[in-house]
Amino acid sequence: MDFGYLFFLSSGLFLGWSLGANDAANIFGTAVGTKMVRFNTAAVIASIFIILGAVFGGAGTTETLDTLGSVNALPGAFMVALSAAVTVFWMSRTGLSVSTSQAIVGAIIGWNCYCGKSTDFAVFGKIFGTWMLCPLLAAVAAVLLYFVLRRFIRYSHMHLLRQDSYVRTGLILMGALCAYALGANNIANIMGVFVDSAPFHDFAIDNVVYLTRIQILFLLGGMAIAVGIVTYSHNVINTVGNNMLKMTPLAALTVVMAQALVLFLFSSQSLRDYLISHSLPAFPLVPVSSTQAVIGAILGIGLLKGGRGINWGISGRIVAGWVITPLIALIVCFVSLFFLENVFNQVVYQPELTML
Amino acid sequence: MFSTKFSLFSHTKELEQKIDMLHDKIIEAAMVFKKATDVYLKEKRSQTYRKLSKEIKIIEHDADTLRRDIENRLYSQNLIPDFRGNILELVENLDKVINEFDEVAHKFYIEQPEIPEKYYERFRELVGQVCECAENLAMASRAFFYDLSAVRDYSKKVYWLEHESDKTTASLKEGVFDSDMELAQKLQLNSFLTEVADIADLAENCVDQLLIYVIKRDI
Numbered sequence: 104m105d106f107g108y109l110f111f112l113s114s115g116l117f118l119g120w121s122l123g124a125n126d127a128a129n130i131f132g133t134a135v136g137t138k139m140v141r142f143n144t145a146a147v148i149a150s151i152f153i154i155l156g157a158v159f160g161g162a163g164t165t166e167t168l169d170t171l172g173s174v175n176a177l178p179g180a181f182m183v184a185l186s187a188a189v190t191v192f193w194m195s196r197t198g199l200s201v202s203t204s205q206a207i208v209g210a211i212i213g214w215n216c217y218c219g220k221s222t223d224f225a226v227f228g229k230i231f232g233t234w235m236l237c238p239l240l241a242a243v244a245a246v247l248l249y250f251v252l253r254r255f256i257r258y259s260h261m262h263l264l265r266q267d268s269y270v271r272t273g274l275i276l277m278g279a280l281c282a283y284a285l286g287a288n289n290i291a292n293i294m295g296v297f298v299d300s301a302p303f304h305d306f307a308i309d310n311v312v313y314l315t316r317i318q319i320l321f322l323l324g325g326m327a328i329a330v331g332i333v334t335y336s337h338n339v340i341n342t343v344g345n346n347m348l349k350m351t352p353l354a355a356l357t358v359v360m361a362q363a364l365v366l367f368l369f370s371s372q373s374l375r376d377y378l379i380s381h382s383l384p385a386f387p388l389v390p391v392s393s394t395q396a397v398i399g400a401i402l403g404i405g406l407l408k409g410g411r412g413i414n415w416g417i418s419g420r421i422v423a424g425w426v427i428t429p430l431i432a433l434i435v436c437f438v439s440l441f442f443l444e445n446v447f448n449q450v451v452y453q454p455e456l457t458m459l
Numbered sequence: 460m461f462s463t464k465f466s467l468f469s470h471t472k473e474l475e476q477k478i479d480m481l482h483d484k485i486i487e488a489a490m491v492f493k494k495a496t497d498v499y500l501k502e503k504r505s506q507t508y509r510k511l512s513k514e515i516k517i518i519e520h521d522a523d524t525l526r527r528d529i530e531n532r533l534y535s536q537n538l539i540p541d542f543r544g545n546i547l548e549l550v551e552n553l554d555k556v557i558n559e560f561d562e563v564a565h566k567f568y569i570e571q572p573e574i575p576e577k578y579y580e581r582f583r584e585l586v587g588q589v590c591e592c593a594e595n596l597a598m599a600s601r602a603f604f605y606d607l608s609a610v611r612d613y614s615k616k617v618y619w620l621e622h623e624s625d626k627t628t629a630s631l632k633e634g635v636f637d638s639d640m641e642l643a644q645k646l647q648l649n650s651f652l653t654e655v656a657d658i659a660d661l662a663e664n665c666v667d668q669l670l671i672y673v674i675k676r677d678i
Contacts, residue, residue, distance in 0.1 A: 137540065137541060138537075138540035138541070139540060141537075257607070257608070260605045260606045261605070262471075262475045262604050262605055263539060263542070263603070263604045263605075263676075264471045264474055264475050264478075264538060264539065264604070265471055265472075265475065267471075267538055267539045268471045351541055351676075352540075352541060
């Protein structure tokens with residue numbers, strides 16, 4: 104086993120841990136905040152499904168992996184992941200929900216700046232556009248879903264207890280689904296840069312369980328996310344689930360559904376093909392932030408109720424965090440790469456390869 | 460997974476039935492109370508009255524058991540977390556209405572107040588208003604669980620009936636104190652009339668709470 108590789112991998116694992124600490128709030132924050140699901144239950148379900156998503160669905164996210172794979176030297180990849188991880192961790196400590204995707208994009212641009220490579224502003228513009236569009240779309244989706252669900256409940260004359268059971272089951276199922284999607288989509292952000300040099304071997308138990316070397320790497324990443332959820336996500340869950348806006352369980356379910364819908368819109372190839380084939384405007388297929396989707400949806404519900412219940416102080420800090428996060432990641436990455444190259448004599452980029 | 464889900468819904472169904480049964484108990488208590496007062500006016504403390512009074516006692520006892528069971532299940536199964544406190548309060552207040560029916564019926568049995576015949580009609584009217592008030596409370600409370608828009612309709616009826624019962628009580632009390640009965644008898648009747656009217660007051664308080672819960676649920 105190459106211990107040098109493991110050392111470099113540690114930054115990816117740290118990023119995984121930070122992602123778990125931060126992004127579990129997007130999946131179960133509203134469910135835990137409304138006391139519909141206990142924190143321990145949420146942590147266990149999220150951990151299991153994130154690991155499953157990472158191992159069995161992670162290989163498909165080649166687009167994100169390719170984008171990040173352009174960081175072409177392992178020490179450089181180490182620093183990109185570490186910068187993003189430090190940024191997310193620092194923001195999580197304040198209890199604010201930040202976007203891991205933004206931190207990674209910021210760190211990659213920091214790497215590009217340091218290497219003197221030009222950033223593809225067409226790609227960046229597309230990603231930046233979704234940062235604006237995603238919360239807005241989530242807010243609109245949440246409002247529409249809330250109207251539909253409320254109307255359905257009003258006219259179905261369902262018993263309050265039955266309604267409670269359905270909402271609880273919905274929260275758990277949607278949470279599990281989102282956890283699977285989070286694992287599948289974000290594992291590439293965390294472990295993508297380490298794929299090419301993974302020193303693992305394919306692993307099989309009696310032809311029942313078969314894991315490729317990449318799946319083993321993703322399993323490690325998934326476990327790091329799970330540890331982050333169990334050990335450190337409580338703080339951010341409270342912010343998302345309680346402090347921003349007091350929500351009813353139905354609103355909590357609406358928020359998770361809106362999040363899942365928005366993530367689906369921005370990641371479904373078949374939907375895009377369908378829209379294009381019918382000459383309709385299609386959504387760009389770019390990695391979007393689940394954090395922004397959730398915050399957008401919560402604010403949408405809050406505004407629907409007149410905006411009185413929204414804690415504007417916290418909301419403002421979160422939105423400010425979205426501007427600050429990529430900038431901090433960029434600066435941290437740039438400065439750290441300088442030290443890594445000049446103090447520790449590490450190769451942080453291969454000049455002959457193409458970049459983002 | 461499937462069995463867990465199945466069992467979750469079966470627990471819910473059981474609790475739904477228990478909450479429904481508690482509402483049924485209010486209606487039962489009101490109907491038996493109405494019948495019992497009618498019997499009392501005709502036969503005083505007869506065997507029939509005794510039986511009816513006991514029947515109310517059994518209803519009250521069953522309602523207590525239901526209340527405890529509902530409270531336990533709500534907490535042990537972590538159900539309706541955002542409304543659990545409110546529902547607990549509601550269930551307790553519904554139980555108080557049944558307790559009041561039992562107390563008044565028992566007090567009639569023990570104290571056997573002498574009600575002059577000229578007040579019979581207005582007394583029956585008062586009891587009718589109070590019982591209808593309690594029945595509408597049960598319907599409003601049941602609607603809170605199934606159909607929020609109907610709560611307001613039933614609540615309106617409760618308010619109106621409570622107001623009417625206040626007027627009937629006031630006119631009865633006036634008549635009692637204007638009469639040439641002994642002061643002790645006047646005071647005894649006054650106390651009985653107050654207690655009967657209290658049932659409608661309890662129902663009104665309950666409905667006040669219900670309407671706040673409706674606003675809360677609707678947000």
